[in-house]
Amino acid sequence: MKSQATYAANPSFEQSFRAHEEKNKPQKVPLPPFGFKEYMIQKGNQVNKALDEAVPLQHPRKIHEAMRYSLLAGGKRVRPILCIASCELVGGDEELAMPTACALEMIHTMSLIHDDLPCMDNDDLRRGMPTSHKVFGEDTAVLAGDALLALAFEHVASNTKNVSSDRVVQALAELGSAVGSKGLVAGQVVDIESEGKEVSLSTLEYIHVHKTAKLLEAAVVCGAIMGGADATSVERLRKYARSIGLLFQVVDDILDMTKSSEELGKTAGKDLTSDKATYPKLIGIDEAKKFAAQLTDQANQELGFYDPVKAAPLYHLASYIASRQN
Numbered sequence: 001m002k003s004q005a006t007y008a009a010n011p012s013f014e015q016s017f018r019a020h021e022e023k024n025k026p027q028k029v030p031l032p033p034f035g036f037k038e039y040m041i042q043k044g045n046q047v048n049k050a051l052d053e054a055v056p057l058q059h060p061r062k063i064h065e066a067m068r069y070s071l072l073a074g075g076k077r078v079r080p081i082l083c084i085a086s087c088e089l090v091g092g093d094e095e096l097a098m099p100t101a102c103a104l105e106m107i108h109t110m111s112l113i114h115d116d117l118p119c120m121d122n123d124d125l126r127r128g129m130p131t132s133h134k135v136f137g138e139d140t141a142v143l144a145g146d147a148l149l150a151l152a153f154e155h156v157a158s159n160t161k162n163v164s165s166d167r168v169v170q171a172l173a174e175l176g177s178a179v180g181s182k183g184l185v186a187g188q189v190v191d192i193e194s195e196g197k198e199v200s201l202s203t204l205e206y207i208h209v210h211k212t213a214k215l216l217e218a219a220v221v222c223g224a225i226m227g228g229a230d231a232t233s234v235e236r237l238r239k240y241a242r243s244i245g246l247l248f249q250v251v252d253d254i255l256d257m258t259k260s261s262e263e264l265g266k267t268a269g270k271d272l273t274s275d276k277a278t279y280p281k282l283i284g285i286d287e288a289k290k291f292a293a294q295l296t297d298q299a300n301q302e303l304g305f306y307d308p309v310k311a312a313p314l315y316h317l318a319s320y321i322a323s324r325q326n
């Protein structure tokens, strides 16, 4: 076997090794120029308006108040904006995706309400405000989550216009599978079971992929379906979404360790106090950051198949997810 010294003394090997490394390192794609901040504000406002209209304050007042309290409490609106951006990339317009975009935010919000309950993570702070059960009581918080989940599916089925019923059904199936016992619920169950135990990297990945990435994947895939994408494009965008989905949670793990509750709008340092496995805990913060960079590169590579101008929002969304501060 050759020693390292032999390699170092052999310039032709060193040259070919470096050339190989250079060729195989993840390609950095320069971000296409794009007014991303304005885009996020404009799309976020449109989503907020649609959500406000989707859940009017009606009888019985308390449950609708609770639904609106959590849904309209702020939040970055990453899932609905991903859905719209994906729809627009494949040639659809915003209205085709808006009911699904709202449904994604309803599902995401219900998962936060239930996650904060005393029987789950038992948290007091969410989106910078007291959690639903602190304000409305545990019974109403459970029901507000249930109602938002049911409304999500009703909203897509009743309000999607100018999309074939085949595509609407396909998107509903995608949403259902992302949420249920093969999706978010699966991730949450394994997360709870794993608390306080030694967790392998593959179990941690399972938890993160199911608890967090599945809904982000559904956001991008449903947007593409509503926008009229063909099967190849849907699967290509699914790959992009899988990378940014896991990226989202790896970054969340890092933020939990490095930011304050005030900065995050939710209790910081929770993973440590509740003895949860995270990427920084298992592989260290530097490796977690490297992994995040790799996932960003992987996501960008999938976008290489599209016109960079049209794909600019999705490139910038990946970069935003990687570098977000809350």
Ligand code: GRG
Pocket (backbone or CB within 6 Å): 074, 075, 076, 077, 078, 108, 110, 111, 112, 114, 115, 120, 127, 149, 179, 180, 184, 185, 188, 211, 212, 248, 249, 252, 326
């Ligand atoms: C879905 C039926 C059903 C039940 C819920 C409680 C539960 C099962 C799952 C937990 C899912 C969960 C809370 C995952 C964490 C995902 C995550 C990183 C949330 C933070 O998302 P951000 O940063 O939050 O997008 P904002 O507030 O900006 O929307």
